[in-house]
Amino acid sequence: MTRNHFHTQTTVMSRALAVTATVAAITTAQMHIAGADTDVPIGVNCPSLYALGVQGSEESSSAGVSTNDSGALGQVFGPMSAAAGDLVQRAYVPYGRGADGQQLTYQQAVAAAAERLEQMAAEVTTRCPDTKIAAVGYAHGAPAVSQFAHRVGTGTAVADADQVAAVALLANPTRAAGTPVLPGLTGTTPAAAPGTAGQTVSTITLTHRAPPDNRTPTTGQDAPRDRHRHDHRH
Numbered sequence: 001m002t003r004n005h006f007h008t009q010t011t012v013m014s015r016a017l018a019v020t021a022t023v024a025a026i027t028t029a030q031m032h033i034a035g036a037d038t039d040v041p042i043g044v045n046c047p048s049l050y051a052l053g054v055q056g057s058e059e060s061s062s063a064g065v066s067t068n069d070s071g072a073l074g075q076v077f078g079p080m081s082a083a084a085g086d087l088v089q090r091a092y093v094p095y096g097r098g099a100d101g102q103q104l105t106y107q108q109a110v111a112a113a114a115e116r117l118e119q120m121a122a123e124v125t126t127r128c129p130d131t132k133i134a135a136v137g138y139a140h141g142a143p144a145v146s147q148f149a150h151r152v153g154t155g156t157a158v159a160d161a162d163q164v165a166a167v168a169l170l171a172n173p174t175r176a177a178g179t180p181v182l183p184g185l186t187g188t189t190p191a192a193a194p195g196t197a198g199q200t201v202s203t204i205t206l207t208h209r210a211p212p213d214n215r216t217p218t219t220g221q222d223a224p225r226d227r228h229r230h231d232h233r234h
Contacts, residue, residue: 001212014135016073018225030046038187039065039093039120039123039180040065040120040123040124041067041089041091041121042089042124042127042128043086043089045056045086046127046128046130047086047087047089047128048087048088048127048130048131048133049084049087049088049089049131049132049133049134049165050088050089050090050091050124050131050132050133050134051077051080051088051089051090051091051133051134051135052091052092052093052114052117052120052121052124052133052135052136052142053073053077053090053091053092053093053136053137053138053141054088054092054093054095054117054132054136054137054138054144054145055070055072055073055095055138055139055141056071056072056073056094056095056138056140056141056171057095057096057109057139057140057141059071059072059073059138059139060092060093060094060095060096061092061094062142064085065091065092065093065094065120066091066092066094067090067091067092068092069081070099070102071138072138072139072170072171073092073136073138073141073168073170076136077136091120093113093116093117093120093141094116094142095109095112095113095140095141095144096109096113096140097109098100098112106140107117107196109146110144110147111139111144111186113141113144114143114144114145114147114148114151117144118134118146118148118151118157118158118159119158120136121133121148121157121158121163121164122158122159123140125159125160125163127165130164132163132164132165133159133163133164133165133168133222134164134165134167134168135148135149135164135166135167135168135170136166136167136170137168137169137170137172138170138171138172139170139171139172140173142169142170142171142172142173142174142175143172143173143174145167145168145169146169146172146174148167149164149167152164152167181206181207182206188205188206188207189201189202189204189205189206190204190206196198203215
């Protein structure tokens with residue numbers, strides 16, 4: 001994938017999340033005052049939307065939960081937060097290391113990040129009941145977000161489906177071949193957000209170029225499952 005194409009992806013994603021933030025702001029009846037800071041950093045006022053991002057293994061902070069915009073998701077969250085102000089807050093879920101600081105295997109890292117994401121989402125909605133959650137995963141972080149979304153969809157997560165406004169997976173190495181750009185839809189334009197006519201999202205067109213062989217869409221590197229097998233053999 002070319003640099004320009006990736007820039008287009010992040011621009012489209014930023015616009016999509018900004019639309020979600022606007023809808024959440026309109027439908028929120030009132031703002032609750034956030035409780036004392038714990039694991040998830042929340043401002044004085046609860047936001048309409050709280051975006052939780054899981055970065056790739058080479059971009060994630062190993063020092064714990066972070067609000068520093070870096071890596072691929074920083075190109076989305078940074079401009080989104082700047083445009084939305086206090087209506088949107090965000091944090092990055094740590095990926096790749098255990099509580100003792102030791103490096104985790106790929107499967108362990110994905111499972112741990114998915115669990116941490118769910119815990120953080122539950123904390124946000126507990127402290128701010130009217131706040132909606134957006135979960136975004138990039139590269140190795142995408143399968144973690146996918147696991148979280150599956151649990152939400154099946155009703156086995158702490159967070160309720162009504163509390164999750166958006167889920168986005170970028171450069172997902174576990175994406176099945178032939179999966180449409182918008183799973184469950186045949187088109188490339190998102191459906192209208194509930195309670196809106198869809199005029200803003202109707203201008204969005206999402207495209208997808210299938211990577212050759214088993215290469216990840218953005219980096220062109222072997223998918224992490226292959227890298228894991230290669231490392232195991234040697």
